[in-house]
Amino acid sequence: MRKIVMMCAAMLALSACSGSAPDGSASKPITVGFSQVGAESEWRSANTASVKAALAPPEFRLKFSDAQQKQENQIKALRSFIAQRVDVIAFSPVVESGWETVLREASAARIPVVLTDRAVKVSDDSLYATFIGSDFVEEGRKAGRWLVEDSKGKAGPIRIVELQGTVGSAPAIDRMKGFREIIDADKRFAVVRSQSGDFTRAKGKEVMEAFLKSQGRDIDVLFAHNDDMAIGAIQAIEEAGLKPGQDIRIVSIDGVRGAFEAMKAGKLNATIECNPLFGEQLAQLIRDVSAGRPVPKRVEVEEGVFTADQAAAELPKRKY
Ligand code: GZL
Numbered sequence: 001m002r003k004i005v006m007m008c009a010a011m012l013a014l015s016a017c018s019g020s021a022p023d024g025s026a027s028k029p030i031t032v033g034f035s036q037v038g039a040e041s042e043w044r045s046a047n048t049a050s051v052k053a054a055l056a057p058p059e060f061r062l063k064f065s066d067a068q069q070k071q072e073n074q075i076k077a078l079r080s081f082i083a084q085r086v087d088v089i090a091f092s093p094v095v096e097s098g099w100e101t102v103l104r105e106a107s108a109a110r111i112p113v114v115l116t117d118r119a120v121k122v123s124d125d126s127l128y129a130t131f132i133g134s135d136f137v138e139e140g141r142k143a144g145r146w147l148v149e150d151s152k153g154k155a156g157p158i159r160i161v162e163l164q165g166t167v168g169s170a171p172a173i174d175r176m177k178g179f180r181e182i183i184d185a186d187k188r189f190a191v192v193r194s195q196s197g198d199f200t201r202a203k204g205k206e207v208m209e210a211f212l213k214s215q216g217r218d219i220d221v222l223f224a225h226n227d228d229m230a231i232g233a234i235q236a237i238e239e240a241g242l243k244p245g246q247d248i249r250i251v252s253i254d255g256v257r258g259a260f261e262a263m264k265a266g267k268l269n270a271t272i273e274c275n276p277l278f279g280e281q282l283a284q285l286i287r288d289v290s291a292g293r294p295v296p297k298r299v300e301v302e303e304g305v306f307t308a309d310q311a312a313a314e315l316p317k318r319k320y
Contacts, residue, residue, distance in 0.1 A: 030290045031061040033081025035091035037118070038069040040199050041228040042256035046320035047092075047117060047276035054279030055286070069094055069166065069198070078102045082109045088286050092117035095168035103127035112289045116282055118170040125297070129289045132282055132299040134274050136171045140178025142272045142305050143223055143251045148186060150249065150269065156188030158220045161211045163197040163204050163233060165225035171274075172196065175225045175253060192218070197229040204229025208236035217242075224252035227259035227271055234267050245269055245308070255306060257318055263311035273303035276320055 032055050036048055048064075055062040063086060065077035071094050081089050082105055089111055093099060099120045106113050107127055115131040122128075151158055160183070165172035176194075183189040193211050197204035204224065211219060222237075224230035230252035237244040244250055244267040252259060255273035262268035278301050288295045306314055 029058055029061045030088065030286060031063065031084075031086045032286055033063045033065075033077070033084070033086040033089045035065045035067055035074045035077040035081075035089075037074075037092045037094045038067055040069055041201075041226055041254070042258055042320070043226060043228070043254045043274065043276050046256065047278075050277045050279035050320075051090075051116070051282060052279070054283040060283070060286075067094060071095055071098055075099075075102050078106065082106055082111060085109070086111060087290050088112050088114060090114040090116055090282065090286065093120045093170075094118070094166065096121045096170050096173065097168065100127070114282065114285055114289060116278070117276075120170075130285055130295045130297055130299060132278055132285060133301065134171075134303060135300055136174030136274075137178040137181075139171075139253050139272050139274055139303075140175035140180075141182050142178075143175070143253060143270075144179045144182025146251055146270045146272070146305060146307070147189070147221060147223070147249075148182060151186075151188065154188070157190055158188045159190055159192045159215070159218055160221040160223055161208075161215065161219050162191055162194035163207055163222065163224040163229040164194060165196065165199045165229075167196045167198075169199075171253075172225055179223055191223075197224070197232065199226050199228060201228045201232035204232030205236045206232075208233035209240075212236060212240045212242075217247075219248050222248055222250045222252075224250065226274075227252045227254040227256045227262075227268075230268060230271075231258050231262060234262060238267075255303070255318075256320060257315070260306070260311045260315045260318055263306070263308040264315060266308065268308065270305065270307045272305050275301040275303045 067073035100122050113128040115128050117133045195207050197207045222233055230250055234244040249269045251270045253272040253274055255271045259271040285295055
């Protein structure tokens with residue numbers, strides 16, 4: 001008898017590891033509906049690659065939708081996932097608000113929802129199982145702290161222009177909040193213009209051109225909510241005959257390869273890392289949620305700060 005019990009236990013353990021059912025048949029893949037914000041930046045492309053690599057067959061069946069940065073496309077995608085009765089829904093909400101109704105529909109269909117990258121504002125946080133991403137307020141604080149440190153010995157006024165991310169998005173709201181928390185404590189700093197560049201290079205360049213037109217040479221610093229907008233702004237600054245990184249110091253967020261190349265060229269002064277490579281952590285959260293195991297309500301990813309003097313050494317090590 002004892003031998004039979006031991007055999008069954010061994011088979012169960014084996015099946016748990018190999019992902020096959022106790023009778024040796026392949027266990028059913030976990031079907032995941034994933035709605036991605038879009039393909040607006042280097043960060044987003046790296047995040048999509050990380051998610052797709054982790055949610056791969058045979059363990060997962062991934063239904064992936066690119067919303068082209070439109071909330072209505074994400075809501076449509078979530079409703080389609082509900083209609084297809086996926087096992088788990090995961091998405092990066094392009095903006096914080098407007099999700100209550102569709103999340104209630106997912107809840108009524110008993111489909112758990114995992115938030116990735118960006119958060120939502122809802123009246124009942126049981127409408128999602130967990131969130132995995134960054135602390136955007138802290139990223140904004142880190143940018144502010146770098147600027148304070150880099151401005152030691154400099155007299156005011158230090159005039160800052162700000163390229164905000166997508167209006168209404170958690171990273172734009174929180175990065176602005178964190179940055180101001182730090183610079184508002186020092187009277188030398190003043191944000192003289194602030195406008196959204198929607199996280200894209202093209203829009204970042206366009207808005208920076210407008211800043212340069214209205215402010216002329218009265219700009220000392222650019223704070224960009226992501227590297228792609230900073231890279232677009234660098235082009236505008238050079239086309240205006242100014243030296244980015246010198247005439248206008250620049251701090252941005254993400255830590256993408258393009259930022260390290262700009263720092264190496266002396267055109268960007270610092271980038272605050274925002275880690276997009278959380279695909280494997282997301283896959284484990286989806287396994288746990290799908291199996292009904294408890295998960296933390298919030299899982300934050302590790303990230304650092306990189307300055308121009310570190311760029312050459314760091315560039316070969318960068319994974320995105
Ligand atoms: C941050 C992410 C932001 C990046 C941008 O986690 O939501 O969206 O900072 C991206 O590059 O467009």
